Amino acid sequence: MIQEFKDFIAKGNVMDMAVGIIIGAAFTAIVSSLVGDLINPIIALFTGGIDFSGWFYVLGEGEFASIEAATEAGVAVFAIGRFVMAIINFLIIAFVVFMLVKMVNRVKEASEKKEEAPAEEEPAGPTQEELLANILAELKKS
Numbered sequence: 001m002i003q004e005f006k007d008f009i010a011k012g013n014v015m016d017m018a019v020g021i022i023i024g025a026a027f028t029a030i031v032s033s034l035v036g037d038l039i040n041p042i043i044a045l046f047t048g049g050i051d052f053s054g055w056f057y058v059l060g061e062g063e064f065a066s067i068e069a070a071t072e073a074g075v076a077v078f079a080i081g082r083f084v085m086a087i088i089n090f091l092i093i094a095f096v097v098f099m100l101v102k103m104v105n106r107v108k109e110a111s112e113k114k115e116e117a118p119a120e121e122e123p124a125g126p127t128q129e130e131l132l133a134n135i136l137a138e139l140k141k142s
Helices: 002-010 012-046 067-072 080-116 128-141
Strands: none
Touching: 002 012, 012 080
């Protein structure tokens, strides 16, 4: 069983997947910053400063100024605003990933086209029969 595990780990696909997960984690931090620090403020500018994350309903008694205050009091909260923000963030992240994949595919296609470009064919020289006929003609002249 240990040998099977070693073989499984040593396969290229597993290593590629591990590298993908590590890069994905780093990419998540970058995209989260892009969404939270750059795109959401622009959305807030166009929507008049609306922050959906503060939109919630208390599923119990009492009134609370924020979700944090309600959860600290132990009251159940229906945090629809956080869900809406999660959907908006997902759509933005999906769009960024789509653009990234599209760019990578363009680069990949361009490199494949360069590799596939056929070398220009050199003009074909005379065949062996033509060479022999020319030699024979030269010998007859002499």
